[in-house]
Amino acid sequence: MNHSISLTINGARRKVELDDPRVTLLDLLRERLDLTGTKKGCDRGQCGACTILVDGRRINSCLALAVSFDGAEITTIEGLARGDELHPVQAAFIAHDGFQCGYCTPGQIMSAVGLIAEGQAGDDPERVREAMSGNICRCGAYKGITEAVIEAQAHMTGAKRGEAA
Amino acid sequence: MNRFDYVKPQSVAEAVAAAAEPGAAFLAAGTNLLDLMKGGITRPQRLVDVTHLPDLSAIETLPDGGARIGALVKNSDLATDPAFARQYPAVAEALLSGASAQLRNAATVGGNLMQRTRCAYFYDPASACNKRSPGAGCDALGGENHGHAVLGWSDSCIAVHPSDFCVPLAALGAIVEIEGSNGRREVPLTAFHLLPGSTPDKETVLEPGEMIVAVRLPAEAAGFAGHQRYLKVRDRTSYAFAVVSAAAALRMDGGTIGAARLALGGVALKPWRSEAAEAALAGKAPGQAAFAAAAEAAFAEAKPSGDNAYKIDLGKRVVIRALALAAAGTPDRLPALPASPFAPVPEGVLHV
Numbered sequence: 001m002n003h004s005i006s007l008t009i010n011g012a013r014r015k016v017e018l019d020d021p022r023v024t025l026l027d028l029l030r031e032r033l034d035l036t037g038t039k040k041g042c043d044r045g046q047c048g049a050c051t052i053l054v055d056g057r058r059i060n061s062c063l064a065l066a067v068s069f070d071g072a073e074i075t076t077i078e079g080l081a082r083g084d085e086l087h088p089v090q091a092a093f094i095a096h097d098g099f100q101c102g103y104c105t106p107g108q109i110m111s112a113v114g115l116i117a118e119g120q121a122g123d124d125p126e127r128v129r130e131a132m133s134g135n136i137c138r139c140g141a142y143k144g145i146t147e148a149v150i151e152a153q154a155h156m157t158g159a160k161r162g163e164a165a
Numbered sequence: 166m167n168r169f170d171y172v173k174p175q176s177v178a179e180a181v182a183a184a185a186e187p188g189a190a191f192l193a194a195g196t197n198l199l200d201l202m203k204g205g206i207t208r209p210q211r212l213v214d215v216t217h218l219p220d221l222s223a224i225e226t227l228p229d230g231g232a233r234i235g236a237l238v239k240n241s242d243l244a245t246d247p248a249f250a251r252q253y254p255a256v257a258e259a260l261l262s263g264a265s266a267q268l269r270n271a272a273t274v275g276g277n278l279m280q281r282t283r284c285a286y287f288y289d290p291a292s293a294c295n296k297r298s299p300g301a302g303c304d305a306l307g308g309e310n311h312g313h314a315v316l317g318w319s320d321s322c323i324a325v326h327p328s329d330f331c332v333p334l335a336a337l338g339a340i341v342e343i344e345g346s347n348g349r350r351e352v353p354l355t356a357f358h359l360l361p362g363s364t365p366d367k368e369t370v371l372e373p374g375e376m377i378v379a380v381r382l383p384a385e386a387a388g389f390a391g392h393q394r395y396l397k398v399r400d401r402t403s404y405a406f407a408v409v410s411a412a413a414a415l416r417m418d419g420g421t422i423g424a425a426r427l428a429l430g431g432v433a434l435k436p437w438r439s440e441a442a443e444a445a446l447a448g449k450a451p452g453q454a455a456f457a458a459a460a461e462a463a464f465a466e467a468k469p470s471g472d473n474a475y476k477i478d479l480g481k482r483v484v485i486r487a488l489a490l491a492a493a494g495t496p497d498r499l500p501a502l503p504a505s506p507f508a509p510v511p512e513g514v515l516h517v
Contacts, residue, residue: 003171021171021212024199044200048267057241057270063199064271067171068192068214115266120245126501133403134265 005070009033010079018067025069026050026061029076037077037106041136048135051107051114052076058114060134077106080113088159089113092152093145100139111135112149116156123150166199167208177218177344177378184213185346185374191215193237194271196264197280205290206297207281221275221378224249230384233342236275236377240330241266243274252387254495255333255412258395262504263329265404275377277330278341278357279369282434283406284324285309295321296365310471312408315464315480317433322365323470326358326435329504333395333412335436336428337386345375354380358435365434389414389426393495396487397430397504398479407431409480410504413487415451422446422455427463427488432480439463442484451492453485460484489514 003018009029016028026043029035029052041049043062050061053075080087089112092098099105111132121127128149129142137145174180184191188210192198201207215221221237224246232249240260243249250257264272286292286304293302305313305323313323331354339354358369371377397410410430416423425446429437442463449455460481467477486506493514500508 001170021169022166044203045196045268048265051267058267059271060196060267063194063196063268065171065192065195065199065212065214068195068216111267114270118241118245118266124501130403130502131266134267 003067005067007066007069007071008073009035010075016066021065021067023066024062025052025054025064025066025074028066029061029074035076035078038110039103039106041104041107046136047104047107048111049104049107051110051135053110053114056114056117058111075110075113077110080109087113088155089116089148089152092148092155096144096148096151097141098144098148099137099141104135104137104139108132108135108137108145112145112152115149116153121149121153123154125150166202167205167210169209170211171214172211173214173217175218177221177376180213180215180218181344181346181374181376183211184376186211187373189213189374191275191279191376193273193276194239195276196268196272197276201281201288204288206288215376227381227384230387232382234274234380234382236273236379238274239270240264240272240274240277241269244269252390253333253337253382253393254390254499255336255393255395255414256330256382258499258503259329259333259397259410259412261499262395262397262410274330274380277328278354278377278380280327281368282324283327284313287324296324296361296368299364299366305471307471311473311475312431313470313473314433315467315469315473315476316429316437317360317435318470319361319363319365321363322361322434324361324365324434325431326433327406327431328436329395329397329407329410329430331358331436332410332428332430333393333414334380334382335438336412336414336426337389338383338426340381340383341377342379342381343371343375344378345372349378354436355438361434368434386414386426388416389424391495392417392491392493394487394490395504396483396490396506398483398506402502402505402507409476409483411480411483411487413484413491415446415488415491417451417492420450422449422451425459425488427459427484429463429480429484432467432476441465446488451488456485456488457481459488486515 039049041047190209244260392415399405414426
């Protein structure tokens with residue numbers, strides 16, 4: 001039986017026909033919508049490489065059945081930059097060497113964007129590390145990742161304050 | 166993953182009817198279910214998606230001051246609800262010590278209660294497991310079992326229940342609201358999960374089709390809000406299941422303990438409330454002597470199920486420390502590492 005769902009992906013509304021209810025959001029993005037920025041690592045919710053935002057919240061897309069997300073708003077790594085202008089979290093990852101091989105990086109960056117939106121960690125490195133513990137980096141770039149998250153957060157909250165003023 | 170029929174009911178009544186069919190399973194966030202299905206451990210013929218059902222996503226304060234948490238409330242939303250976390254801080258601390266931020270954003274209250282053990286033999290279809298295939302035997306017995314149960318286990322199954330959330334719920338007297346084809350019923354959380362006995366495949370009191378619609382915390386539990394902690398020892402600092410954990414809550418009556426609540430995680434196939442330990446604390450002055458007596462009471466019936474005798478000694482120490490932390494008072498803000506033994510402790514709290 002076919003299932004028809006509608007998703008808003010990186011701001012664009014997409015109608016999706018699913019011929020199989022087993023398709024995860026991760027496989028839908030990568031295999032059917034050509035959005036391969038979201039990575040498949042463990043495919044079991046343990047590594048965080050597949051992290052995306054659904055309705056503004058970070059989740060593991062490998063453990064989400066697409067058919068259950070009719071009407072959801074999805075942001076992937078492809079949806080962060082504005083043209084050639086990088087998102088502040090992307091820029092901070094480059095500035096702080098927050099990666100080596102880069103495979104976990106889209107998930108790290110999406111997780112960091114989610115973390116900053118949650119507003120629970122502040123600028124305490126211990127809280128940032130704890131809140132990023134669902135994202136594994138086998139190259140061990142954690143030091144740069146933590147610095148990047150803290151700097152991007154300062155930049156983004158500072159920018160907000162600037163807008164308010 | 167096996168093929169399955171996907172159904173999306175519009176009401177709890179429709180969901181209950183759809184899930185009463187043999188081979189059906191409820192789908193909430195699916196963070197555990199999909200993992201099990203990908204491994205071929207669970208092969209439901211029909212998934213009943215309850216995520217869009219109305220009226221199951223609220224955190225309510227009841228007229229008597231208690232709390233009612235809808236079955237679809239996300240773990241992260243409950244943990245960061247300021248009013249809830251103030252009233253039931255050990256529940257918030259337990260939630261934030263579990264899984265990862267991504268999983269907490271997806272996983273639901275009802276799903277947390279329904280999650281399956283993480284016993285490696287249960288997860289390995291090539292191993293014998295009475296829970297997965299009744300009568301097959303148990304390869305955890307005599308296997309790699311340093312993480313297995315020391316309380317309430319049987320020769321059929323020595324697995325442990327993995328939930329953190331359920332531990333303070335058990336301590337604080339939570340009630341599970343269940344809806345089935347015969348209407349609504351209520352079960353105390355401590356009676357919701359079943360010990361293995363000779364039927365470890367039967368894990369909860371739920372009958373086919375029955376679903377959790379809410380979990381309630383009694384108003385009386387709020388009397389313990391000022392002295393309440395969750396402590397969780399893990400193999401790594403974050404994003405790991407408990408080796409042993411404890412939820413401790415005290416209602417202080419001047420300089421003595423008016424009443425105590427204590428439950429353990431990681432030691433049995435259900436969240437393990439110890440009323441014997443609670444009784445040992447009532448009327449006593451908080452301190453090493455009372456806490457050690459409570460720890461002895463909590464583990465009086467414990468016995469190793471394999472290479473895990475250490476969990477009995479460790480568990481006693483976890484109880485003593487959780488009680489010491491609770492006696493020192495609930496912190497204004499949870500530590501950076503919730504429930505972690507590596508979190509800073511106030512001066513003089515330990516070594517009392």
